[in-house]
Amino acid sequence: MARSLQPLVEAELEQSQKDTIITPKVVRAWKDAGLYKAxxxxxxGGDGADNVTYIQIVEEVARQDASAGWVFAVNTSGTRIAGALMERDAFLELLGPNSDGTAGGFANGKPPGTARKVEGGYIVKTEPMPFGSGTEHLTRAATLLFLVDQNEEKVIGEDGNPVVLTGWADVKHVEWLKNWNASGLASTGSGHYLIKxxxxxxxxxxxxxxxxxxxEPIFQQGFWVPTFLTHVGVALGVAKRAIEEVAKVTKGRRRGAVPNLDEYPLFQYEFVRIESEYQAARAFSVQSCQAAWDAAVGGTFTDFHVxxxxxxxxxxxxxxxxxxSTVRLWSGSAVIPKDAVLARLVADAQVALNHLVADPQQFxxxxxxxxxxxxxxSLAKSF
Structure with missing residues (x-):
């Protein structure tokens, strides 16, 4: 189903880039196709898809457009995280009658806001916070909040640290500052937002x-598994599209003294090398996703799966x-036009690579x- 929406995603690219966020028309199509509740x-009300099926969907959407893949993934993974943290009745209300309600937002790092207890709930507010990817299309936006007393002083917990809460605000109380003007992933709407x-x-x-x-197993894998699934799916989609594009643009193409790049042994070597890297990295990712899912189903999920x-x-x-990098080199002038698929792939990849969870410090x-x-x-070296 995701593949069938490629013409629409590509037709909306220009408007998405102007708006710096994927258009509502694309999001509506994802919902109508059942992808948000897969x-x-x-x-x-969903299809009960496992981790591997999910990253295949994200991979396909990101293959069409990395920004689209990013928004789809953060909206769906954020909803999954909400289901792992939120009371069940509230989560069912979030999903709504069509089971396609969504939650997400940047709920990591230093809390940007406060929550003051009152009867039946809290008075909440936040400062502007970054990385609001896809929040404009959510039902509820997540945030971290320092619990404060009636004097707005932080409440200290038994461990000696300030008490921090995770909350989800109706997007009617959210203000987007529209300050996302990125060199890549330009249509993700990842600028600052605040909760009024x-x-x-x-x-x-x-x-x-x-x-x-x-x-359910989908909610028993914690915070980080959905986060990593987002990044894995988008990276696979960008890599796949890059390999597809270089295979097409080099067919019968002259470059310098080489009359046909696709018949040039050095290019052929490089192409097979990166295709092998894609297949191997994809297999490792799929294996890790499947192992986490199987362990959640079997009740044996541990931090090692994460x-x-x-x-x-x-x-x-x-x-x-x-x-x-290899695709950019061999694509020659095909990567130069600003509106070319290859130029967008290169820019999108560089921004994705700059994310903290893709940083070398992870190793x-x-x-x-x-x-x-x-x-x-005595321990197994692989799953």
Whole structure:
């Protein structure tokens, strides 16, 4: 179904770039096609898709346009995170009668806002916060909030640290500052947004009671698995489209003294090399996604499943960098026009590669656990 929407996504590209956010027409088409609820369990109105099926959908949407893939992925993964943190009744209300309600936003790092307890809920407000990818198309926008007392002083918890809450505000209380003017992923609407002061009911604050959280495997993989699935799917889509485009533009193309690039042994070597890298990195990613899902289904999910997916994602982005750099080199003048597919792919890849979860520090963070595993003869070295 995602593949059938490519003509619409491409027809809306120009308007999306002007608006710096994917158009409502594209989002409506995704919802009408059932893509927004593909991962929801069937009894919640979805198709019950597993991790691998989900990244295949994201890969296809991102292959059409990386910004579209990013918005689709953050909207759907954000909804999945909400289902893992939100009381079940509130989550069902979020989904709505068509099961296509969405949640998301930047709820990481230092809390940008405050929540003051009042009867039935909280008075909440935030400063402008960055990375509001796709929030303009959400039902509810997420944020972190310092709990404050009646004097607006931070409430300190038993651990000696300020109490931090996660909340989801109705987007009618959100203001977007429209300050996203990026060199790549330009249509993701990833600029700053703020939540205006308003009353937020208790039910829209993350629960601390596990018995109230949705029990299905999709919601039992925590915060980071949906985050990594977003990045894996988009990176795979960009890599796939880049390889497709260089295969097409080099057919019978002259470059300098080479009359037909696609018959030139050096190009042929480079093409097979990056195609192999794509296939291998994709297989690692798929394996890690499937292992996490199977473990969630079987009740054996651990932090190591998160670590493997983290590793697969970071590795995939190193591969993406190599693929896009190689494609740019061999595409010659085809990459120069600003509105060309190849120019957009190069720009989008560079911005995606700059994301924190694709940073080389991810490898360093994972090193101690992986070193320990390889030193222990009793532990399996792969899933």
């Amino acid at each position: 991962q929801l369990p069937e009894h919640l 002061e308003h009353f937020l009911e208790d039910k829209w604050i993350a629960t601390a009671d596990p018995s109230k959280i949705s029990p 670590a493997r997916l983290d590793q697969a994602n970071a590795h995939l982005h190193r591969v993406l960098n190599d693929i896009v 360093a963070k994972l090193s101690p656990e992986l070193l320990a595993r390889w030193r222990d003869d």
